[in-house]
Amino acid sequence: MSRTVYVNGEYVAEEDAKVSVFDRGFLFADGIYEVSSVLDGKLIDNPGHMARLERSLNELKMARPCSNDELLAIQKELIKRNNVTEGVVYMQVTRGAADRDFNFPKDATPSLVMFTQEKNILANPAADKGISIVTLPDIRWQRRDIKTVQLLASSLAKQTAKEMGVDDAWLVEDGMITEGTSNNAFIVTEDGTIITRGLSNSILHGITRKAVLKVANELGLTLVERSFTPEEAYDAVEAFSTSASSFVMPIIKIDDHILGNGVPGPVSQKLRAAYIAEAKANAE
Numbered sequence: 001m002s003r004t005v006y007v008n009g010e011y012v013a014e015e016d017a018k019v020s021v022f023d024r025g026f027l028f029a030d031g032i033y034e035v036s037s038v039l040d041g042k043l044i045d046n047p048g049h050m051a052r053l054e055r056s057l058n059e060l061k062m063a064r065p066c067s068n069d070e071l072l073a074i075q076k077e078l079i080k081r082n083n084v085t086e087g088v089v090y091m092q093v094t095r096g097a098a099d100r101d102f103n104f105p106k107d108a109t110p111s112l113v114m115f116t117q118e119k120n121i122l123a124n125p126a127a128d129k130g131i132s133i134v135t136l137p138d139i140r141w142q143r144r145d146i147k148t149v150q151l152l153a154s155s156l157a158k159q160t161a162k163e164m165g166v167d168d169a170w171l172v173e174d175g176m177i178t179e180g181t182s183n184n185a186f187i188v189t190e191d192g193t194i195i196t197r198g199l200s201n202s203i204l205h206g207i208t209r210k211a212v213l214k215v216a217n218e219l220g221l222t223l224v225e226r227s228f229t230p231e232e233a234y235d236a237v238e239a240f241s242t243s244a245s246s247f248v249m250p251i252i253k254i255d256d257h258i259l260g261n262g263v264p265g266p267v268s269q270k271l272r273a274a275y276i277a278e279a280k281a282n283a284e
């Protein structure tokens with residue numbers, strides 16, 4: 001069955017959804033996006049995603065396509081029309097269509113596209129088993145705090161990981177892990193300390209990262225926000241990644257190093273369960 005998608009003011013069947021070949025998202029990756037997850041037909045952590053969208057727009061001096069209330073109404077309408085109980089809502093804003101010119105157009109209208117994608121986030125076998133990852137060089141641009149659609153470097157890394165027979169990659173810059181291809185990176189040391197890189201322009205300020213840190217704090221776990229090396233990750237007893245589309249994903253192998261007993265560890269499992277409970281309680 002065809003999905004209903006939203007394109008610039010209209011709800012249309014996916015095969016009829018079109019954007020201009022002159023759209024700056026297409027020509028320059030001059031666009032930003034957000035992915036919000038859906039559980040029980042309700043949006044998870046959505047105010048955080050809306051706030052980050054606003055920040056990305058401001059950082060790129062891009063005009064707003066509409067108000068946050070209107071964005072929320074479109075998200076909800078798509079969830080309803082497509083009967084989504086579990087999955088994600090994707091929204092993308094670009095600077096709009098204009099003759100190809102590196103300078104920003106003066107009078108382009110921003111484009112807004114939204115669609116839903118069904119996904120089993122809770123009953124995900126990968127989360128039960130844990131995933132294997134490799135470390136790869138981080139070749140992305142230097143403003144990773146802005147959630148732009150220029151995802152080729154991340155796509156290449158994810159594809160390389162797949163060709164190496166593993167599930168994902170953590171990216172390394174100046175000898176330190178930055179983050180995963182589409183998630184934030186965490187390790188747990190022998191004494192139970194949870195370590196994740198601090199916020200800067202080097203990583204995306206993950207909405208799930210923030211929520212998981214809050215949950216970890218509430219559980220009385222020890223948290224340290226600092227950069228860490230691949231070697232520290234090899235020696236960790238647990239590792240996991242966080243994102244809106246996978247929540248807390250346990251990692252059991254990094255490069256050739258098996259972590260702990262090679263199964264998802266207690267801290268990762270506890271945080272996954274606590275995050276899901278909190279997310280459901282605050283869903284809208």
Ligand code: PDD
Pocket residue numbers: 035179180181182183184203204205206207208209242243244245
């Ligand atoms: N990716 N880091 C990067 C590079 C990401 O692309 C993402 C999210 C995250 C986690 O952010 P959040 O917790 O707000 O989802 C970190 C989304 C899910 C994607 O591109 O599909």
